[in-house]
Amino acid sequence: xxxxxxxxxxxxxxxxxxxxxxxxxxxxxxxxxxxxxxxxxxxxxxxxxxxxxxxxxxxxxxxxxxxxxxxxxxxxxxxxxxxxxxxxxxxxxxxxxxxxxxxx
Numbered sequence: 001x002x003x004x005x006x007x008x009x010x011x012x013x014x015x016x017x018x019x020x021x022x023x024x025x026x027x028x029x030x031x032x033x034x035x036x037x038x039x040x041x042x043x044x045x046x047x048x049x050x051x052x053x054x055x056x057x058x059x060x061x062x063x064x065x066x067x068x069x070x071x072x073x074x075x076x077x078x079x080x081x082x083x084x085x086x087x088x089x090x091x092x093x094x095x096x097x098x099x100x101x102x103x104x
Contacts, residue, residue: 021077028076032068040064 011019040048040061051057 020080024076024080025073028073029069031076032070032072033065035072036061036065036068 051060054060
């Protein structure tokens with residue numbers, strides 16, 4: 001590291017493909033939690049009534065949020081992977097890694 005170079009965060013030190021997947025995962029999880037909250041708040045299929053009559057509604061709400069977050073997060077990561085360029089080379093390496101080929 002040069003003397004005047006800013007230290008890179010943990011996120012910036014991750015490989016680019018991992019950052020790509022984490023961005024998609026974060027988006028999917030947030031959409032999943034929003035979807036679960038919307039289902040409960042709009043009382044879809046009487047779910048809010050069932051939860052309010054339950055003795056421990058927080059367990060059911062937690063499980064609903066986690067399962068929706070898992071489902072939507074996996075879906076977003078899958079969409080991200082499936083939409084990567086197929087016909088051309090998809091080089092997800094950092095720019096500095098290209099300099100390593102100079103010995104070839």
